[in-house]
Amino acid sequence: MAKTVGDFVVERLSQWGVKRIYGYPGDGINGVMGALDRAHDKMAFTQVRHEEMAAFMACAHAKYTGEVGVCLATSGPGAIHLLNGLYDARADHMPVVAIVGQQARTALGSHYQQEVNLAGLFSDVCDFVEQVSVPAQLRHVIDRAMRVAKAERRISCIILPNDIQELDAVEMPPHVHGTNHSGVGYEAPRVVPEAATLQRAADVLNAGHKVAMLVGAGTLQATDEVLEVADRLGAGIAKALLGKAAVPDALPFVTGSIGLLGTEPSWKMMQECDTLLMVGSGFPYAEFLPKEGQARGVQIDRDPSMLSLRYPMEVNLAGDSAATLRALLPLLQKKSDTKWRDRIGGWTDSWWKLLEKRAKAKADPINPQLVFWELSPRLPDDVIIAADSGSSTNWYARDLKLRRGMMASLSGGLASMGSGMPYAIGAKFAHPDRPVLAICGDGAMQMNGINELITVAKYWKEWANPKLVVLVLNNRDLNQVTWEQRVMEGDPKFLASQSVPDFSYARYADMIGLKGLMVDDPAMVGPAWDQALAEDRPVVLEARTDPNVPPLPPHITVQQARAFMSSLFGEPELGSVLKNTARQVVSRVLPS
Numbered sequence: 001m002a003k004t005v006g007d008f009v010v011e012r013l014s015q016w017g018v019k020r021i022y023g024y025p026g027d028g029i030n031g032v033m034g035a036l037d038r039a040h041d042k043m044a045f046t047q048v049r050h051e052e053m054a055a056f057m058a059c060a061h062a063k064y065t066g067e068v069g070v071c072l073a074t075s076g077p078g079a080i081h082l083l084n085g086l087y088d089a090r091a092d093h094m095p096v097v098a099i100v101g102q103q104a105r106t107a108l109g110s111h112y113q114q115e116v117n118l119a120g121l122f123s124d125v126c127d128f129v130e131q132v133s134v135p136a137q138l139r140h141v142i143d144r145a146m147r148v149a150k151a152e153r154r155i156s157c158i159i160l161p162n163d164i165q166e167l168d169a170v171e172m173p174p175h176v177h178g179t180n181h182s183g184v185g186y187e188a189p190r191v192v193p194e195a196a197t198l199q200r201a202a203d204v205l206n207a208g209h210k211v212a213m214l215v216g217a218g219t220l221q222a223t224d225e226v227l228e229v230a231d232r233l234g235a236g237i238a239k240a241l242l243g244k245a246a247v248p249d250a251l252p253f254v255t256g257s258i259g260l261l262g263t264e265p266s267w268k269m270m271q272e273c274d275t276l277l278m279v280g281s282g283f284p285y286a287e288f289l290p291k292e293g294q295a296r297g298v299q300i301d302r303d304p305s306m307l308s309l310r311y312p313m314e315v316n317l318a319g320d321s322a323a324t325l326r327a328l329l330p331l332l333q334k335k336s337d338t339k340w341r342d343r344i345g346g347w348t349d350s351w352w353k354l355l356e357k358r359a360k361a362k363a364d365p366i367n368p369q370l371v372f373w374e375l376s377p378r379l380p381d382d383v384i385i386a387a388d389s390g391s392s393t394n395w396y397a398r399d400l401k402l403r404r405g406m407m408a409s410l411s412g413g414l415a416s417m418g419s420g421m422p423y424a425i426g427a428k429f430a431h432p433d434r435p436v437l438a439i440c441g442d443g444a445m446q447m448n449g450i451n452e453l454i455t456v457a458k459y460w461k462e463w464a465n466p467k468l469v470v471l472v473l474n475n476r477d478l479n480q481v482t483w484e485q486r487v488m489e490g491d492p493k494f495l496a497s498q499s500v501p502d503f504s505y506a507r508y509a510d511m512i513g514l515k516g517l518m519v520d521d522p523a524m525v526g527p528a529w530d531q532a533l534a535e536d537r538p539v540v541l542e543a544r545t546d547p548n549v550p551p552l553p554p555h556i557t558v559q560q561a562r563a564f565m566s567s568l569f570g571e572p573e574l575g576s577v578l579k580n581t582a583r584q585v586v587s588r589v590l591p592s
Helices: 005-015 027-038 051-065 077-081 083-091 118-122 135-152 195-207 223-233 264-272 321-331 339-359 368-378 391-399 420-430 442-462 479-489 505-511 522-534 558-567 574-586
Strands: 020-023 044-047 069-073 096-102 128-131 155-161 211-215 236-239 254-257 275-279 296-301 315-318 384-387 407-409 436-441 468-474 515-519 539-544
Touching (some): 005 027, 005 135, 005 155, 027 069, 027 155, 051 069, 051 077, 051 083, 051 096, 051 407, 051 442, 069 077, 069 083, 077 083, 077 096, 077 118, 083 118, 096 118, 118 155, 135 155, 195 275, 195 315, 195 321, 223 275, 223 321, 236 264, 254 339, 254 391, 296 321, 368 391, 368 468, 368 522, 384 420, 391 436, 391 468, 436 442, 442 468, 442 505, 468 505, 479 558, 505 515, 505 539, 515 522, 522 539
Parallel strands (some): 020 044, 096 155, 128 155, 211 236, 275 296, 296 315, 384 407, 468 539, 515 539
């Protein structure tokens, strides 16, 4: 059988190292789907329940492997559905290539069924978008799409009209004017700033007495370097949410997450430091950084456009985190005074004790913090965590102690609900031998997670290690927004918008061939985790939690306190809100 354009697409992607495509079929992409079937020994295809999930899985693949993630959709509505997941990848600087079908070239411009201006549609989210018009064009379009994604950690889109997919492929374009002869391959350079710039940065850091580090996703492969620099400078380390797995949480100078979902030690450290070293992070909330003029600043980032964006840095270092920190180390002087680090250690020790008190405070029926507190010591050493967006993210950020070797991520810059389940599935396909944990709220599960459990049921027997646990916090509330309404807007809970229908996630899991567990007794939370992590198949652990346990920020402003007090007038769940808030606040000063 002659090689078609569809066959060439699959073969060329394989030459670039792509081994799996996430997607959903349709007549606009049938030529590529047939080629995937013919090349099943080279390229795996994962069928999702919705194209948005394919883009999320491709993003997760990139996050958990460092490779390019690839997703596929048909023309028109299928292509449109990819957008949210692609924006998620763009916001977190992940390399993803989207392949989408299009109507026949002869029909374009005729207001044809499912005809959409796909080049215009994808032009905002993608750095490279190109429609293939003739077979001879395909080779350089695929090569450039992959190279842009890998080199710039951006999104590329290849648009394939359905009539061109069945044509004979042109593997070698003619050697004439107007053609291109591209090649496969890209090796990322190790970028390090010049020696003079490194010395200026070292001078600033050496002069500091109270150095604070803020690390993000750019340091996930630079753990040793971050710890060595922190030790040399006597610094504390705060972590942006995407950098939660960068350094272990048990170290006394690691203050944990920063921001609205962050910790009190991170807040205190930023308020009192005299020097800030920011590495591999685009953390957006400047109000949680030192006040302008309080601290001298040094920033390291591979993307020069992110430098001095959140805080006016004195020295900006464009370079790879690990390589730049290694180059900086010989220039840094060892701090002999330990008072600053000792103080940070006292803050973190008190903080972990406070979190335990808060987790063990009464709630109806289960305090959500308790679910995470009991999970933390039970986390498998090589676990991969996929967190969703919602109130569950608060407890993930604060209460889970990650150890070295674990991986964890979530939708950071976009903070999209419904990303937890597709992230977990993408992680499982990328690392089928490792245990995976999805952390989801009931809102996210009802948005799309329930459907993606069907994907789990379809594929789990193919995985070398079937261990996939999906935690669902069932509180019948769109909880993060409810608390934002109370604390930011001064409004009571709006039942019409916030109440979520009750649903038995555990029973649903049983129905589709997975294992469902439901816990509604605080005393049984630990045993439920033990059982979930010991099962021989994917598990849905449904925890019925109290929606009125407040996710207290690390620092409460006067404006937030006033808004909360205002929200109590007309609050439909007033008694529960007051009792739970009181328990969480007094846990700071009372022993139990």
